[in-house]
Amino acid sequence: MNEFANPLTVLFAFLIGTAAGSVFIYLSRQLVYSRKLRVAQRKAAHTVAEAQTEAKSIVQSAREEAEKMRMANENELRERRTELAKQENRVTQKVETLERKLENLDTRERDLLKKEKSIDEEMEKVEALRGQEQLKLEEVAGLTTQQAKDQLIEMVESEMQVETARRIRQWEQRIKEEADEKARNIIIHAIQRTASDIVAETTVSVVPIPSDEMKGRLIGREGRNIRALEQATGVDLIIDDTPEAVTISSFDPVRREIARLVLSKLVLDGRIHPARIEEVVTKAKEEVDAAIQSAGEQAAYAAGVHGLRPELVKIMGRLKYRTSYGQNVLQHSVEVAQLAGMMAADLGINVNVARRAGFLHDIGKAVDREVEGTHAAIGADLVKQWDKNPDVVKGVAEHHFDQTETSIWGFLVSAADAISSARPGARRESLENYIKRLKALEEIANSFKGVDRSYAIQAGREVRILVKPEEVDDLGSMRLARDIVKKIEEGLEYPGQIKVTVLRETRATDYAR
Incomplete structure (x- = not known):
């Protein structure tokens, strides 16, 4: 029996000790928590006091700033009122000046009306005199006024047509010359500013x-x-x-x-x-x-x-x-x-x-x-x-x-x-061959009967031929173009294709003696 009692006694004593320890720990923690709570309450009270002091300081500063702003606004308002009073005085003076000018204008207007009336009367007299003179002129010339106007207009129109045609031709010629000159300048300017390498490649x-x-x-x-x-x-x-x-x-x-x-x-x-x-x-x-x-x-x-x-x-x-x-x-x-x-x-x-x-x-x-x-x-x-x-x-x-x-x-x-x-050298041909081909084109074209002159243009891609109109008619121009094309194909080597254009111009010339 005692053998079993001792372990129970020990277990009971352990449990009592554990419970006592837990109570002690709990009480210790409560004591610590209460101490921390008092410290926190003191800090909170101190913070609130500081916040109240700072708020009072801010309110005081705001009141002082508001007072300064009020004083500044009042000063500005007084200045604006003074300025408005000055402007009102200036406006009043201008209104008085304008009223005086209006009075002067009214006086001048009445004077002008009187003068205009007298001018109208004089103009009526002049018109009457001109009518009398016109009747006398019609009797002397044997023409009415409308007939004289029509003749004069016809003469002026004919002269103006001739002069207009002459002026138009002059302007067309001048515009063409200016356009050609500008185009040449633009092209020359572009060519001078451009340089590129040319590389010849084969197949x-x-x-x-x-x-x-x-x-x-x-x-x-x-x-x-x-x-x-x-x-x-x-x-x-x-x-x-x-x-x-x-x-x-x-x-x-x-x-x-x-x-x-x-x-x-x-x-x-x-x-x-x-x-x-x-x-x-x-x-x-x-x-x-x-x-x-x-x-x-x-x-x-x-x-x-x-x-x-x-x-x-x-x-x-x-x-x-x-x-x-x-x-x-x-x-x-x-x-x-x-x-x-x-x-x-x-x-x-x-x-x-x-x-x-x-x-x-x-x-x-x-x-x-x-x-x-x-x-x-x-x-x-x-x-x-x-x-x-x-x-x-x-x-x-x-x-x-x-x-x-x-x-x-x-x-x-x-x-x-x-x-x-x-341009010469840009493509495969050398400059010498390029010039030779252009000369050959012109020689082929000039070898035909009736050709006045020929020009190889577009780097040899086109040849323009001017024929003598008294020797070559329109059908002959077509045959000539075909014959020249055939001779170029047979006797000349060239890249791409060559366009042959035959121009036949008929001119009528006479002399005024």
């Missing part, structure tokens, strides 16, 4: 190779490598006896550039087989696409044309690999944009529209091998899709005068295009 590219052994590897067993290359790139590879060189031939400059990159990488890498060729062709196409986009962006920046749609920029970039008679078309487009902008500034029209139309005028050449039609019409359709400015579309469509009507933008872009492409 073939040459890729150097380290040794002639590489030619056999490029051809491959039974020609499988060269066939894979030509099928993947769409070009012709010419592997002949030329030492350490392979020639790439294609009418499409983009394909030729892709093939050049592929061939260079394969020669550098050394691994040449159909699967590797396809892989390299894919990467080369991606590089060329990136180069086309970059070239278009750089050209647009150089031309000062901003805000173009990415589609137009990419198509323009393709012109980097396109040439026209040896002239790089992208460089030509930048130059045309700059020239058109300069001339537009001199003419006082929209420079941005002129630059944009000049930059995009040959965009059709980027896709003219894929779409039917002239490059001007194709380019106008492309621009119309992404550029909603009708003036830009007109400049692109009309720069070769293919439309029935030509706007100022068509003339402007055409002039800039001619300056860029038609």
